Amino acid sequence: MNKYIIGLDIGGTAIKGALFSESGEIAFRNEIATPHDSGQAFFIDTLCDFAAALSDGHTVDAVGLGIAGILDPACTTLLESPNMPALRGMPLKAQLEQRLHCPVIIENDANAAALGELRAGAGRGLSNFLFFTLGTGIGSGLILNSRLWRGEQGRAGEFGHVTVYPEGELCGCGKRGCLEAHSSGTAIVRMAAAAAHQHSATALRAYAEIPSELTPKIVYQHARAGDAVSRDIFKAMALGLAIAIANVHTLLDIYTFIAGGGVSRAYDYFYPMVMEEIDQRIFSSVRGRIRLLRAELGNDAGVYGAAYAAREALNLAGL
């Protein structure tokens, strides 16, 4: 009998899902809007209906689920839920298992994506790497000895909240100078909005009165088109990233970093900027040995990772 696993990726905007066959391929996939502020019962109902539709009539052996936020060490309950505050404190695993009649494995979304890249993406065959997502925020998952390093309380991999500038920008987390406050998509937009006001000789000037229309993509396009101010914004973003990457390397002696998330679409542009700065901030004896790869699974990393997390937790054969 074939074994099927469902991988679910609960994002701030959409819930993505895929049915994986025993060979590890996606047999069927779908996507629905994330139900916000609709309460725990409605969320569970939505998720279970979505999973039922994804199963496509097959018996499902396990469901893996990646979600933003902090889980308890046993990965059963959502302790902190930035995108869906209503889910805070929810015993997600127990409730879903009761309804879905199969094991449900829950993982932090960035951790799940790191597992996806390890098994089926840019991290295939590697023992150690840090995967991070450059998006509205910066999430990450750390692979050590070919396994996810979760930390003592399951909170590991908060790469976005390491301090890069002790007196830097205020971060959404309440701390100052976090990587996320200097190198995320949000940081790019903040720098662009400030530049639109301050600099007359920039294409960003057009957004001085409509800063809410600024996106990382717009800044990227202007930078590519030769706008020096837009380029400097990416340079500042790259510098923060380089400081943080160099520090992880220096502490852990790992050499591979994998960038995912929406802003990683500008990978070709910021890659040389980041690499140049990294080399200034590591021992001269290891210069040129750090690798910054682009994630390969793109939007699928989450569902792949959730499915792999389920497989590994259950030690299922196949997939």
Next chain:
Amino acid sequence: MNKYIIGLDIGGTAIKGALFSESGEIAFRNEIATPHDSGQAFFIDTLCDFAAALSDGHTVDAVGLGIAGILDPACTTLLESPNMPALRGMPLKAQLEQRLHCPVIIENDANAAALGELRAGAGRGLSNFLFFTLGTGIGSGLILNSRLWRGEQGRAGEFGHVTVYPEGELCGCGKRGCLEAHSSGTAIVRMAAAAAHQHSATALRAYAEIPSELTPKIVYQHARAGDAVSRDIFKAMALGLAIAIANVHTLLDIYTFIAGGGVSRAYDYFYPMVMEEIDQRIFSSVRGRIRLLRAELGNDAGVYGAAYAAREALNLAGL
């Protein structure tokens, strides 16, 4: 037949050694001056004579050796040797095994000390911690899952060279803003020498003409006696340390840090300063949960750790 292991700790000033009985206790110990600039052959001769004297007539099953510098991943050859440049590139393991007629296990000195604290010191019973030495420099050893994390190339745990201030002081390693440049004994002395010149209202003023006589201990004594400038120097040292500790916690989700080295004798004084700053730089949900312990083995951490490294590598019973 009893099993004996020798632990050797090669420091910049002295070589410490101890003979460990099967029960893990020190049966005999000794110390000699480190032979500097005397070439590889003399170093090997000195070390072998010292080990022979330490063995005290017993048959030694293994020798563990901790030494500053960077070893190759297999821990056989000293790739970088800051204290004894003459040893660079030396196949230490092979040469010592040939002469000592027993297995020789070599480990970075801070890694060895971390192992010592794990097995017989402040880290007993813990699964995860960062041990670091506050001395002339800052070394460290990282314990994850009750094992030494060496990294991919055996260079892990360079806690002293993570960047805490991207535009900070120039470090001896050539980089800028390393923890070592802001929080080591050397950094304390540098700040004190500058303060002796700049501030008239400080007890450090007496050293304006004789800055070479300044030591971390003198600054500590003046701070304890109420000198505000000396206290501020320790506050600056504590702030750098707090930034670095908070970052390691945020990345790895580990909660215990163990301070050793000469400057850790001021632990009672800087402890509250460091803890206050750490709490500003971690998520509010984990405030109050970081522990900064004082190393317990003091000067013995190195020989203990070297002996434990030998035991673990050889999987010897006892000790």
